[in-house]
Structure formats: structure tokens, C-alpha cells
Amino acid sequence: SAKRLGGNQSLRFRPALDKQDNPQLALVSDLRSALVSGDQLELHYQTQHHPKSKELVGMEALLRWRHPRDGMISPGDFIPLAERHGLMAQLGTWVIEKACAQQAHWMNSGMPKVTIWINISALQLFQGDLEAQLAGCLKRFGLKASQIGLELTESVLLDERAGDMSPRLEALHTQGHPIAIDDFGTGYSSLAYLKRLTVDKVKLDRAFIRALPDDRADAAIVTAVLAMAKGMGLEVIAEGVETEEQRKFLIDAGCTMIQGFLFARPLPPEELEKRWLPVDTSLREPEEALQQPS
Numbered sequence: 590s591a592k593r594l595g596g597n598q599s600l601r602f603r604p605a606l607d608k609q610d611n612p613q614l615a616l617v618s619d620l621r622s623a624l625v626s627g628d629q630l631e632l633h634y635q636t637q638h639h640p641k642s643k644e645l646v647g648m649e650a651l652l653r654w655r656h657p658r659d660g661m662i663s664p665g666d667f668i669p670l671a672e673r674h675g676l677m678a679q680l681g682t683w684v685i686e687k688a689c690a691q692q693a694h695w696m697n698s699g700m701p702k703v704t705i706w707i708n709i710s711a712l713q714l715f716q717g718d719l720e721a722q723l724a725g726c727l728k729r730f731g732l733k734a735s736q737i738g739l740e741l742t743e744s745v746l747l748d749e750r751a752g753d754m755s756p757r758l759e760a761l762h763t764q765g766h767p768i769a770i771d772d773f774g775t776g777y778s779s780l781a782y783l784k785r786l787t788v789d790k791v792k793l794d795r796a797f798i799r800a801l802p803d804d805r806a807d808a809a810i811v812t813a814v815l816a817m818a819k820g821m822g823l824e825v826i827a828e829g830v831e832t833e834e835q836r837k838f839l840i841d842a843g844c845t846m847i848q849g850f851l852f853a854r855p856l857p858p859e860e861l862e863k864r865w866l867p868v869d870t871s872l873r874e875p876e877e878a879l880q881q882p883s
């Protein structure tokens with residue numbers, strides 16, 4: 590029997606790994622069902638602000654999975670899993686549809702009209718026909734491309750497997766989507782790519798914000814990035830701003846957009862509506878008016 594062989598060899602005699610044996614595979618299979626039913630997935634939105642006037646300048650859509658048994662699972666945990674098991678395209682499509690539906694709803698609801706930024710995974714850019722997919726979605730929901738911004742991480746754009754991503758980026762930009770580099774400064778940073786790629790905005794990673802204003806090196810990096818971006822005509826948004834001191838530093842350094850727990854955590858759409866819709870609720874549309882993807 591398998592047992593007599595001992596050691597790792599016994600593994601060969603076991604049936605193929607199934608859900609009971611491997612919690613990761615169980616999670617993948619749960620994610621597959623979640624994508625079919627759709628009702629465990631949510632997009633939450635984190636507001637972006639002018640640091641001084643506090644004016645709302647944008648929102649980032651962040652994916653949430655409310656697992657029926659395990660509770661909220663962080664995207665940092667399930668997105669890599671989706672990528673490894675071929676579910677990223679479907680997940681990415683769900684995000685695009687949902688964000689467009691939400692934007693269309695908000696454009697007609699008295700909410701402040703700002704760009705919604707969505708995170709795009711490397712695989713969506715390498716494999717899918719993202720341009721056509723986005724164009725189709727915009728058309729169905731009656732949106733302009735400027736109303737849906739795209740966030741891509743540095744590592745996506747510099748991934749060697751991907752080859753030259755600049756034509757893809759160029760196409761998305763030509764279509765009218767604002768483009769941001771996410772987690773700026775944490776990848777294999779090469780400043781040359783900023784010159785070569787069509788980019789509108791860099792999102793300064795919160796690793797550089799965390800220790801402001803005391804850490805001299807971080808203060809110098811943030812100041813330098815802001816100066817460089819200004820010279821290149823790029824916008825900069827600081828991520829992960831949590832304290833008044835950080836906000837003050839960023840105002841003085843000339844940063845014009847910030848995002849972080851200081852202003853708001855990512856919130857479900859209903860919470861944002863409570864906060865941002867005019868008190869006169871007669872302006873609100875009934876829930877049924879929310880267009881569903883066909």
C-alpha cells in the first residue's frame with residue numbers, strides 16, 4: 590500500500606488534490622462560484638481630495654469579496670489567486686462592468702461628477718482586448734472614457750514577459766482614458782519609462798508617505814517626485830495619507846491630490862451616497878434605475 594512506501598512517495602498514491610486537501614483550491618473554486626452568482630463581490634470606493642480645499646477630485650474602485658463563510662477577503666489575497674488560476678479576465682470584466690454601472694448611476698444622481706479609477710491587472714493588459722471591452726462598456730452605459738481612469742502598477746508596465754506595453758497604453762489613452770501609474774516608486778523604477786509611456790498621473794506609494802514628515806529621505810523623495818512630475822506635466826496623487834502632519838507636508842510640497850484614511854476609508858456606494866448626495870433625496874433615483882450589464 591501507499592503507506593509502506595513512506596515519506597513523500599505516499600503522496601503519489603493519493604487521489605488528485607481536492608478541496609478538502611487544499612484550502613487554496615477550495616478558495617479558487619469558491620471564487621469561481623462567486624463570479625457566477627456575482628452577489629459576493631462588491632466594489633468599494635475611496636475618495637480622493639485636494640489636500641487643502643478637501644474638494645473631491647476622484648474615486649478609486651477597490652474590489653471586495655464577502656465570502657459566505659470566511660467573511661471579507663482582501664484583494665491582496667484573492668487577486669493573485671485569480672491570476673494564477675485563470676480567473677483574472679473574468680474578475681477584471683466584472684470590475685469594469687460594475688464600475689461603469691456605478692459611474693452611470695452617479696452621473697445621473699446628483700453625486701459630484703468625478704473620474705472613477707479602476708485597477709487593471711497585468712493579465713488584462715497582456716491577454717485581453719481591453720480597448721474593445723472598455724469601449725463596449727462605455728457605449729452601453731453612455732459614459733465618456735474620461736470618466737473611467739485606469740491604474741496600472743509599475744511592475745505591470747515593466748514586466749519583461751509583457752514585451753512593450755506602450756502601444757497598448759497609447760491606445761487606451763487615445764481612447765480617452767486617463768492613465769495612472771500605481772504604487773509609484775516601489776517597482777524596478779526606471780525613470781526612463783515615464784518619458785516613454787503615455788501616462789497622466791503617478792500615485793506615490795504609501796511607503797513614502799508613512800514616515801512623513803520626520804523621515805528625511807522620504808521627505809526628499811516625495812519633494813523630488815513632485816518637482817519632476819511638475820516638470821513633465823504629470824499629476825501626482827499621494828496614497829495612504831493618514832495624518833494631519835502628512836497632509837500639511839504634502840500641501841507645502843505642492844501636492845494637489847491625496848487619498849487615504851485621513852479623509853475616508855474605501856466605502857460601499859450606499860455610504861458614499863449618504864455622505865455626498867444632496868440632502869434633498871428627491872434627487873435620488875430609485876434603485877431600479879441602476880443599469881445592469883446585459
Ligand code: C2E
Pocket residue numbers: 635650651652663664665668684707708709710740771772795828829830831848849850851855
Ligand atoms: P492599490 O490599488 O494600491 O490600492 C490602495 C490600497 O491601500 C487599498 O487596499 C486601500 O484600501 C489601501 N489604503 C488606502 N488608504 C490607506 C491608508 O491611509 N492607509 C493604509 N494603511 N491603507 C490605505 P485594498 O483595497 O486592500 O487593495 C489592495 C490592492 O489590491 C490594491 O492596491 C490593488 O493593487 C489590488 N486591487 C484592489 N481592487 C482591485 C481590482 O479591482 N482589480 C485589480 N486588478 N486589483 C485590485
Ligand code: MG
Pocket residue numbers: 649708740771
Ligand atoms: Mg490602485
Ligand code: MG
Pocket residue numbers: 771772792794828
Ligand atoms: Mg497603490
Ligand code: MG
Pocket residue numbers: 772
Ligand atoms: Mg498597492
